[in-house]
Amino acid sequence: MTEPGTAAPLPAPISHVVAAGDTLGKIAQQYGVTLDDLLSWNAISNPDLIQIGQTIELADPNVDKEYIVVAGDTVSELAARFGKRWVDIAAVNKLDDVNLIYVGQKLIIPAQGVARGR
Structure with missing residues (x-):
């Protein structure tokens, strides 16, 4: 069931702005998604190359x-x-x-x- 003020299947926010010290692995763990999903949803080929200030989508952008x-x-x-x-x-x-x-x-x-x- 979707909780008020959230977008299913993930709680809001549905994106994350990379901060100093962030890794895709940490971001995936924080939001309960897989690293493979983050790579796919964000078209990232090298998980070691993210930038401070980059926006990471936390849900499949092709799904309502x-x-x-x-x-x-x-x-x-x-x-x-x-x-x-x-x-x-x-x-x-x-x-x-x-x-x-x-x-x-x-x-x-x-x-x-x-x-x-x-």
Whole structure:
């Protein structure tokens, strides 16, 4: 079950900014994913070559995520947080009014753009 304020299958955040002392192994362990998954999701061929400030994706970017709305969430804020367009989130969730989402509502954060002509 997805907890409010998180995106399944992984808890938010779904990305990690590399800091001094980080290794992909440590990052994988911290978030409960495999090193192989991090390498695949981030198209990294050499796990020893990561840079401070680099963003590491912690979930498969090609899979839609499920998100449970918490107080203070907005569609535009979610779009920014997940690196998506608000129109895509609105389209996949069939939101007639993006200003009307509610606490506990389940939203799909699409892996790919879906909205056309908006």
